Amino acid sequence: MNSEGRGxxxxxxxxxxxxxxxxxxxxxxxxxxxxxxxxxxxARRYFVAYLQHHTEIHFAxxxxxxxxxVLDRLELDGAAIESRHSxxxxxxxxxxxxxxxLAGLVAAVAVGVxxxxxxxxxRPIPPVxxxxxxxxxxxxxxxxxxxxASQSPGRDMGAGKVLSLSSGLAEIExxxxxxxxxxxxxxxxxxxxxxxxxxxxxLTARVPARARGFTVLTPHNxxxxxxxxxxxxxxxxxxxxxxxxxGEVVAYPMAPDSKEEPGVTIRQDQAARLVGRKxxxxxxxxxxxxxxxxxTIEPPTVIEPRTLLLNFDRPIPATLLDADGRGIGLTxxxxxxxxxxxxxxxxxxxxxxxxxxxxxxxxxDINTQDRMATGEYLGVRLRDLGFTGAEDFEIxxxxxxxxxxxxxxxxxxxxxxxxxxxxxxxxxxxxxxxxYTLFLVNDRKxxxxxxxxxxxxxxxxxxxxxLRRVSGRYSLVVDDQTRRxxxxxxxxxxxFLDNETDLHVGIFGANTQSDTxxxxxxxxxxxxxxxxxxxxxxxxxxxxxxxRVPE
Numbered sequence: 001m002n003s004e005g006r007g008x009x010x011x012x013x014x015x016x017x018x019x020x021x022x023x024x025x026x027x028x029x030x031x032x033x034x035x036x037x038x039x040x041x042x043a044r045r046y047f048v049a050y051l052q053h054h055t056e057i058h059f060a061x062x063x064x065x066x067x068x069x070v071l072d073r074l075e076l077d078g079a080a081i082e083s084r085h086s087x088x089x090x091x092x093x094x095x096x097x098x099x100x101x102l103a104g105l106v107a108a109v110a111v112g113v114x115x116x117x118x119x120x121x122x123r124p125i126p127p128v129x130x131x132x133x134x135x136x137x138x139x140x141x142x143x144x145x146x147x148x149a150s151q152s153p154g155r156d157m158g159a160g161k162v163l164s165l166s167s168g169l170a171e172i173e174x175x176x177x178x179x180x181x182x183x184x185x186x187x188x189x190x191x192x193x194x195x196x197x198x199x200x201x202x203l204t205a206r207v208p209a210r211a212r213g214f215t216v217l218t219p220h221n222x223x224x225x226x227x228x229x230x231x232x233x234x235x236x237x238x239x240x241x242x243x244x245x246x247g248e249v250v251a252y253p254m255a256p257d258s259k260e261e262p263g264v265t266i267r268q269d270q271a272a273r274l275v276g277r278k279x280x281x282x283x284x285x286x287x288x289x290x291x292x293x294x295x296t297i298e299p300p301t302v303i304e305p306r307t308l309l310l311n312f313d314r315p316i317p318a319t320l321l322d323a324d325g326r327g328i329g330l331t332x333x334x335x336x337x338x339x340x341x342x343x344x345x346x347x348x349x350x351x352x353x354x355x356x357x358x359x360x361x362x363x364x365d366i367n368t369q370d371r372m373a374t375g376e377y378l379g380v381r382l383r384d385l386g387f388t389g390a391e392d393f394e395i396x397x398x399x400x401x402x403x404x405x406x407x408x409x410x411x412x413x414x415x416x417x418x419x420x421x422x423x424x425x426x427x428x429x430x431x432x433x434x435x436y437t438l439f440l441v442n443d444r445k446x447x448x449x450x451x452x453x454x455x456x457x458x459x460x461x462x463x464x465x466x467l468r469r470v471s472g473r474y475s476l477v478v479d480d481q482t483r484r485x486x487x488x489x490x491x492x493x494x495x496f497l498d499n500e501t502d503l504h505v506g507i508f509g510a511n512t513q514s515d516t517x518x519x520x521x522x523x524x525x526x527x528x529x530x531x532x533x534x535x536x537x538x539x540x541x542x543x544x545x546x547x548r549v550p551e
Contacts, residue, residue: 009043010036017050018189018197018217019160050254134158135193136174140297144168144184161190162199169297177211178225180204183294191217198240202233204293207247217254221274224250224263231293240274242266243293253277301532306385308527312350312357320378322348328357330378330525334504336419337364340373347376347517357522361409361509369446370512372419379414379506386531389501393530396466397507398523402427404434404459406516411509412439413467413476417502420446423494424508425476426465427457434459440476440489442496450492467505472498 016033019025025033036043138153144165146152151164153172163170165184172180175193182188186201197217207214207225214225219238223230228247234240242251250263251274264279266272272281310316310329319327323346341347347360364375382393395413405411412426425440436457442450457463461482468475476489497503505527509520 009040009046013043013046017047018191021051021191134175136161136172136190138170139173139179140169140171142169142297142300144170157190159190159192163188163190165201169294171297174211174214176214178205178207178214180206181294181297198232198234200234200236202231202293204231204245204295205229206295218274220254220276221279222252222254223274224252226250228268229295230266231295233292239276241271241292242274243271244268245293245295251279253279303530303532305528305530307529308380308385310357310525311355312352312522312524313355314352315350320348321345322350324349326350326352328378330380330506331384332379332381332504332506334375334377334379334414334416334419334422334506334508336369337372337375337377341376348378355523357525358519359507359509359522360517360519361405361411361511362517363511363513363515365510365512366419366422366424366443366446367441367448367512369420375419375508375510377414377419377506377508379504380527382503382505382527382529383501385527385529387501387503387529389499391529391531392469392471393503393505394466394468394470394526394528395505395507396464396524396526396528398462398464398525400462400521400523401460402436402457402463403518403520405429405436405518406433406511406514407431408512409510409514409516409518410439410512411520412507413465413505414508415467415469415474415503415505416443416497417500417504420444421496421500423467423474423491423497425467425489426478426508427463428453438476438478438487438489440474440491442491442494444494444496450494452489452491454489455487 012032013036016025016029016036019029020033037047134155134157136157138157145167147164147166151162153163153170163172163182164187165182167184169184170182172182172188174180174196178194180188180196181204183202183204186203187199188203189197189199191197194211194213195215195217203216205214205216205225206229207227209227212225212227216223216232218232218234218240221240223232223240223242226248228249229245230247230249231243231245232240242249244266246268248265248267250265251272252263253274253276264272264282266282270282270284272279272283274280308329312329315326316329317327319329319331320333321344322328323344325344328348328350347362349358351358359376359378362371362374362376364371366372366375379395385393387393393415395415397413399411407429410426410428412424414422414424416422416424420443422443423441424443426438427436428439429435430437430453436459437453438455438457439451439453441448441452457478457480461480464479464481466477466479468477473493474490477486478489479486507520507522507525509518511517
């Protein structure tokens with residue numbers, strides 16, 4: 001209950017009433033509540049009305065207990081009562097009448113009839129000592145950050161416990177059978193196995209038939225379930241929104257007077273706004289309203305890398321063949337390239353004793369699609385590593401002692417579906433032989449676009465190239481391991497590749513405007529696809545249906 005005052009009622013009064021009804025109030029709280037009731041007729045009217053609400057919900061559990069306590073109380077020595085309140089005849093007289101009125105009050109509550117004549121007792125009924133059993137348990141959690149150890153789930157999940165969730169999702173099962181998903185940031189106060197107070201934030205509740213009557217209190221209302229699934233949120237001002245997914249609920253205003261106000265029924269696919277003492281609705285939910293509520297905690301997808309690692313230390317069967325008929329480990333060429341090359345490709349040689357693959361460049365140019373039949377664009381099909389179109393990936397290659405190429409020679413890495421639909425990057429001999437700049441370019445319909453070029457690099461250095469797609473975005477990283485420097489290149493995103501499910505990646509070398517070949521040495525080539533491999537377990541605590549936390 002909101003601890004701020006409302007009207008003439010002082011701050012803290014509503015929390016004290018909550019604590020009293022939930023049997024968690026202490027002696028000091030009883031004395032504070034007594035003082036407020038003595039001083040305020042509005043407080044007495046509110047107390048009577050709220051006690052009626054609470055008893056309706058928990059009649060079977062509390063009615064007999066309350067009546068017994070009252071009858072025992074009536075036997076107390078009247079002189080002892082007077083001695084505690086000796087401030088004048090009028091106050092002593094009121095309490096004598098009050099104890100008589102209390103018996104009638106509780107009896108009336110038990111049958112659901114309370115009139116404005118009911119008097120408030122000298123002091124609230126002393127609560128029956130609560131046992132130490134928990135009323136709820138944490139059964140599922142995802143990315144939860146709590147506001148402190150005392151406000152996080154644990155062994156102390158009894159009545160009165162406050163849970164304060166900074167972020168994440170927490171699923172709580174109550175003793176009565178209801179399950180609540182709390183969405184951080186949110187605060188929840190446990191009152192019993194069938195009653196909670198949403199202090200702030202958002203929850204969804206799934207209530208089976210056996211838990212019918214499960215109730216969520218807000219600062220100004222109570223929402224009573226009639227066997228359903230619903231969402232409820234409370235904003236900073238105390239206004240609430242309720243949205244029913246299945247079944248129906250009844251929303252009641254908690255007015256600070258003794259007059260019972262009728263509830264408003266909210267049914268499946270309806271929503272209502274609860275502002276102060278008003279229930280605005282029900283009405284058909286606005287578009288997107290359901291998106292505010294998490295109805296199930298979906299375990300996060302586990303992303304597992306699937307990697308092809310080639311060290312070129314041995315022939316690999318059923319792969320592209322070098323000049324001597326040895327499988328080099330790479331399985332495909334970029335579609336649209338290499339159709340005129342022989343099966344035993346004289347431009348590639350596996351040097352197993354050196355753990356290396358040698359690639360000799362040929363004259364070809366993706367930009368304008370010149371001589372693609374003899375273009376050397378070796379690689380793999382990402383589909384063979386589990387790629388379906390949405391996954392991120394990377395191809396990485398180590399190229400030691402880079403050779404010089406004639407103008408406008410180039411080598412590097414590529415990703416694409418065809419020779420005229422790809423992104424490629426690496427080093428290009430732009431202005432003079434044997435001197436390189438770094439480049440990254442998109443090629444669509446055989447024409448280069450979005451060209452990006454930066455830096456200078458000399459021959460003879462050891463390089464590591466990595467073409468990556470991370471969060472759907474491409475980049476090229478060039479590490480000069482000789483000079484211990486690194487450059488990252490990015491260009492306009494090649495959106496034309498976004499929906500492609502059959503991408504190829506690999507390494508290339510080309511003399512675009514000369515017939516002067518050069519040989520690249522590749523020491524290591526690695527291709528990784530980050531694929532979803534199924535859900536991880538997010539269960540933080542599991543227990544049998546009749547579970548109890550061990551003492």
